[in-house]
Amino acid sequence: MMTNYETYRLNFEKEVQPLIKEMEAYAEKQFIPIMDRIGIETFISLLTIQKPTTLLEIGSAIGYSAIRLAQADSQLHIATIERDEERHAKAVHYIERAKLNDRISLFKDDALTLDTTSLPFACFDACFIDAAKGQYKRFFEKYEPLVKTGGIIYCDNMFMHGLVFLEDQEVPKRSRTMIRNLKAFTKWIMDNPEYETSLLPVGDGILIARKN
Numbered sequence: 323m324m325t326n327y328e329t330y331r332l333n334f335e336k337e338v339q340p341l342i343k344e345m346e347a348y349a350e351k352q353f354i355p356i357m358d359r360i361g362i363e364t365f366i367s368l369l370t371i372q373k374p375t376t377l378l379e380i381g382s383a384i385g386y387s388a389i390r391l392a393q394a395d396s397q398l399h400i401a402t403i404e405r406d407e408e409r410h411a412k413a414v415h416y417i418e419r420a421k422l423n424d425r426i427s428l429f430k431d432d433a434l435t436l437d438t439t440s441l442p443f444a445c446f447d448a449c450f451i452d453a454a455k456g457q458y459k460r461f462f463e464k465y466e467p468l469v470k471t472g473g474i475i476y477c478d479n480m481f482m483h484g485l486v487f488l489e490d491q492e493v494p495k496r497s498r499t500m501i502r503n504l505k506a507f508t509k510w511i512m513d514n515p516e517y518e519t520s521l522l523p524v525g526d527g528i529l530i531a532r533k534n
């Protein structure tokens with residue numbers, strides 16, 4: 323007779339892992355920017371320490387991070403927002419195949435204009451911002467009131483593949499405003515006394531801001 327752990331591993335290797343690999347291959351082929359392996363594994367570890375039961379994600383893309391996080395913690399409920407129609411449709415498809423519809427609520431909307439009363443929870447233990455990098459401050463200001471005191475806001479791609487370390491004139495023109503905004507957001511949140519903030523130099527840079 324198999325132990326619970328053996329059953330879990332068998333199920334993970336046979337069903338879960340192939341789906342994850344398929345999603346990674348799809349994202350690579352279609353140039354969809356999902357969290358990198360080191361980033362997602364680190365984020366899963368951070369959530370194992372924080373143990374949120376509710377998480378709001380801004381920027382689902384094809385549902386990769388939401389699925390990985392929900393698989394890693396069977397108590398976690400996720401609401402996730404994606405504005406792109408095609409990516410949203412793909413996320414619906416993958417979340418169904420992962421059999422996680424009961425714990426992942428997906429919204430097809432612009433997170434900057436979404437009516438927050440339509441979300442499944444009035445407040446969240448954690449928020450993960452992973453959408454348009456030049457808009458991080460706007461996402462933060464809109465969604466931070468929904469995060470509980472003591473809750474944590476995480477942001478990915480804080481380094482933007484190294485572009486934030488360049489001087490302004492060295493940044494390609496098309497990315498300049500976005501990088502300026504991202505740098506200004508980083509300074510603003512690091513100096514914000516309402517948050518305990520650190521910047522983890524793993525993956526593409528993960529910001530962790532705990533609400534005091």
Ligand SMILES: C[S@@+](CC[C@H](N)C(=O)[O-])C[C@H]1O[C@@H](n2cnc3c(N)ncnc32)[C@H](O)[C@@H]1O
Nearest residue numbers: 356357381383386387404405432433452453454
């Ligand atoms: C980096 S991808 C998200 C990756 C995903 N979190 C993962 O790791 O699997 C960013 C996504 O945010 C979406 N996005 C950008 N701005 C948005 C907005 N204002 N509202 C909703 N989604 C947005 C983009 O369409 C894109 O699919």
